Amino acid sequence: RKEVEQDPGPFNVPEGATVAFNCTYSNSASQSFFWYRQDCRKEPKLLMSVYSSGNEDGRFTAQLNRASQYISLLIRDSKLSDSATYLCVVRGGYNKLIFGAGTRLAVHP
Amino acid sequence: ETGVTQTPRHLVMGMTNKKSLKCEQHLGHNAMYWYKQSAKKPLELMFVYSLEERVENNSVPSRFSPECPNSSHLFLHLHTLQPEDSALYLCASTPVPIPGSGANVLTFGAGSRLTVL
Secondary structure, three states: OOOEEEOOOOEEEEOOOOEEEEEEEOOOOOOEEEEEEEOOOOOEEEEEEEOOOOEEEOOEEEEEEOOOOEEEEEEOOOOHHHOEEEEEEEEOOOOOEEEOOOEEEEEEO | OOOEEEEOOEEEEOOOOEEEEEEEEOOOOOEEEEEEEOOOOOOEEEEEEEOOEEEEEOOOOOOEEEEEEEOOEEEEEEEOOOHHHOEEEEEEEEOOOOOOOOOOOOEEOOOEEEEEO
């Protein structure tokens, strides 16, 4: 089993749609979780950290389910500019961040 | 403008060449990383340096040789690479992590796209 698994997509959604991605992780001792965004041919950039109680940043909501070992990212009112690959990241040992392969989102007019 | 700068942005080399990738960070961070990103695969951590000391080497072939002369600079020396080494090589940095804190967010450079012929 991969340490961090994501559905590769692509998710093709119209503008204004709500879309959700899930990510599962194998190490139950993992403590920190993040979503990064990577635009085509660019470097990954932190989108948001994921807190135990769930957190929201504008149109983006992240949730953590420790019992089932998954995290989710919900994007409301999708914009064309949201088109990117979303990377699920889990922190393991000494600052070792383990990346998923990413979920590709394509928002169309 | 990212605080982590990588050069060159693109590199094409033959299997017998020797080249180096350079990374420089202007964020005052003390930990630096090399990651490899191949198409449709997760980022693979290659090396970690903390306070200029290598703290992790993830079974990377010896044809990749890192060097960290100071906390602001990181190099990846390349020698006799294989075509399957073609990938995007990303440098990143973090503040020295404090266990339990959130101070371990990676800041990436724009990457060096390597093609081995």
